[in-house]
Amino acid sequence: MEVVIVKDAKAGGELIADGIADLLRGKPDALLGVATGSTPIPIYDALIAQVQAGGVDASRARIAQLDEYVGLPAGHPESYRSTVLRQVVEPLGLSPEAFMGPDGSAEDVLAACEAYDRALAEAGGVDLQILGIGTDGHIGFNEPCSSLASRTRIKTLTEQTRVDNARFFDNDIEQVPHHVITQGIGTILEARHLVLLATGEGKAEAVAQTVEGPVAALVPASALQLHPHATVVVDEAAASKLKLADYFRHTFANKPAWQGI
Numbered sequence: 001m002e003v004v005i006v007k008d009a010k011a012g013g014e015l016i017a018d019g020i021a022d023l024l025r026g027k028p029d030a031l032l033g034v035a036t037g038s039t040p041i042p043i044y045d046a047l048i049a050q051v052q053a054g055g056v057d058a059s060r061a062r063i064a065q066l067d068e069y070v071g072l073p074a075g076h077p078e079s080y081r082s083t084v085l086r087q088v089v090e091p092l093g094l095s096p097e098a099f100m101g102p103d104g105s106a107e108d109v110l111a112a113c114e115a116y117d118r119a120l121a122e123a124g125g126v127d128l129q130i131l132g133i134g135t136d137g138h139i140g141f142n143e144p145c146s147s148l149a150s151r152t153r154i155k156t157l158t159e160q161t162r163v164d165n166a167r168f169f170d171n172d173i174e175q176v177p178h179h180v181i182t183q184g185i186g187t188i189l190e191a192r193h194l195v196l197l198a199t200g201e202g203k204a205e206a207v208a209q210t211v212e213g214p215v216a217a218l219v220p221a222s223a224l225q226l227h228p229h230a231t232v233v234v235d236e237a238a239a240s241k242l243k244l245a246d247y248f249r250h251t252f253a254n255k256p257a258w259q260g261i
């Protein structure tokens with residue numbers, strides 16, 4: 001696992017966008033897995049700016065969603081499908097056909113989960129998966145004690161996650177769904193490169209447990225330790241509880257530029 005400590009969220013977004021641009025130069029139709037939440041927005045902003053400035057061609061990129069609420073009406077502005085279309089797919093100038101995601105309004109949710117897991121594999125697998133992290137260490141919507149081998153499935157949100165996400169629903173927790181579909185941890189680990197961005201002091205404890213704690217279902221993001229190519233990008237505040245922070249800084253400062261992330 002590589003840990004990169006950056007000055008702030010903007011620098012983290014730019015670093016990761018550069019990594020995505022490198023990927024697209026080598027594989028123009030790369031399948032990019034995207035996360036929602038506030039944290040990855042600087043990544044999307046930086047990538048969109050690069051594309052609009054002609055620095056990289058993303059016209060053949062494909063986008064895959066990480067997770068979704070269950071039971072929101074199709075087209076709800078806070079469904080993750082709507083969010084990803086609005087924040088990533090449309091600004092990159094991609095058509096909805098370039099996008100895939102689980103169907104959170106399906107009548108048969110179990111079938112929708114299996115179908116999405118299959119669709120990801122049939123699309124050749126995710127090349128680079130962007131991840132955020134919940135305050136409790138969740139990735140996607142894999143809450144603590146999710147199986148590290150889990151596949152795309154339905155999960156029940158913790159109260160804490162519903163509280164955290166109420167800000168997207170007029171600060172009204174009653175509007176936050178209880179159930180979600182999420183790529184499983186086993187599914188996420190199949191992506192060829194995992195890139196987790198965490199910013200702010202509120203994520204410091206989860207980051208320390210993810211990077212320096214034991215691999216444990218209690219901290220779902222710790223599963224990144226099992227992946228051969230995982231990059232964790234953190235700002236100074238999110239890095240504040242890392243014991244090896246100086247080592248991570250030293251390693252990155254001395255990394256050959258050609259290596260990228």
Ligand SMILES: N[C@@H]1[C@@H](O)[C@H](O)[C@@H](COP(=O)(O)O)O[C@@H]1O
Nearest residue numbers: 035037038039132133134140141
């Ligand atoms: N399902 C999403 C996660 O993918 C995201 O990482 C997390 C943190 O969001 P934020 O980046 O807004 O803190 O929120 C939600 O639970």
